[in-house]
Amino acid sequence: MKNFINISDCSSVELRAIIEEAKKRKQNRSGLNKSAPDNDKPFEGKSMAMIFEKPSTRTRMSFDIAVKQLGGSSIILNPDGIHYGKGDETLKDTAKVLSEYVDIVMLRTSSHKNLEEFGKHLDIPVINGLSNVSHPCQIMSDILTYEESNGSIEGKIVSWIGDGNNNMSNSLIEAAGKFNFQLKIGCPKKYAPNKTILNWSKKNKVNLIVTNKPYEAIKDSDCVMTDKWISMNDKVNKKVKKKILKPYQVNKKLMSAAKSDAIFMHCLPVGRGEEVTDDVIDGKQSVVWRQALNRVHAQKSIIKWCLD
Ligand code: CP
Numbered sequence: 001m002k003n004f005i006n007i008s009d010c011s012s013v014e015l016r017a018i019i020e021e022a023k024k025r026k027q028n029r030s031g032l033n034k035s036a037p038d039n040d041k042p043f044e045g046k047s048m049a050m051i052f053e054k055p056s057t058r059t060r061m062s063f064d065i066a067v068k069q070l071g072g073s074s075i076i077l078n079p080d081g082i083h084y085g086k087g088d089e090t091l092k093d094t095a096k097v098l099s100e101y102v103d104i105v106m107l108r109t110s111s112h113k114n115l116e117e118f119g120k121h122l123d124i125p126v127i128n129g130l131s132n133v134s135h136p137c138q139i140m141s142d143i144l145t146y147e148e149s150n151g152s153i154e155g156k157i158v159s160w161i162g163d164g165n166n167n168m169s170n171s172l173i174e175a176a177g178k179f180n181f182q183l184k185i186g187c188p189k190k191y192a193p194n195k196t197i198l199n200w201s202k203k204n205k206v207n208l209i210v211t212n213k214p215y216e217a218i219k220d221s222d223c224v225m226t227d228k229w230i231s232m233n234d235k236v237n238k239k240v241k242k243k244i245l246k247p248y249q250v251n252k253k254l255m256s257a258a259k260s261d262a263i264f265m266h267c268l269p270v271g272r273g274e275e276v277t278d279d280v281i282d283g284k285q286s287v288v289w290r291q292a293l294n295r296v297h298a299q300k301s302i303i304k305w306c307l308d
């Protein structure tokens, strides 16, 4: 039984296998209806419980469809509608009960500690559907999206522009180490990657450049990524943060400093006119809708990996 909490918890070989399985399964089901099961139905008779402490469109939909395509079923639990560590039931007891009913749990939480604690008490795997610390499922699906159109990501240059200290940038740094690509982060000093992830990246010899010059970060890039300036967990002065991040907006001018065939990625939801302009996100280089779709395919593979 394996949990999928951080990219850094897995070996490069395991992560590569997850991506290759996702590619293969996606190809094999071409022509099938969106929610039709794969021929081998590896999750038949099994189910997943999903708990969302925070809003979600893509993670909610893509896990539900992923489970259907694997031949299983899913149930969404609203933390306000279940005991979930409140009142008379501890988190441990909720975890023990869920372990009796379902085969795997997906949790989106504001507290990474909650996720780790929940994982400790569950007798079944738990998948991180976004925490304040990391968003590994999104980054795995982004690797899949990159490789589908542009081939192996190894040795390529990926640029992360904007908030350099959030769940997405943390998981991307971990992915740079595991998949061997160069990561250039363009962010203001105030929103640079935190010490914990920088220490991890040094220890793991990640090819990482952090600069406060957005043009330097995007130069010669194969893939440009950004994210909302104000994340769901951010307890900041929004006005101040947005003002500081303004020079890091991905617009046509900045994007033109990347390679001419670079792709643009955004995990969504997007702050249009803030971290990215409409002409970039709706432009030819953008692959954001395929990114959303690929959540399904990457997560099928992650679920399988957890249960194999
Ligand atoms: N990208 C992503 O995780 O989107 P949701 O918040 O809609 O799940």
Ligand code: NVA
Binding pocket: 130, 135, 166, 167, 168, 227, 228, 230, 231, 232, 233, 267, 268, 269
């Ligand atoms: N960094 C963003 C990602 C949303 C999918 C957030 O946590 O809100």
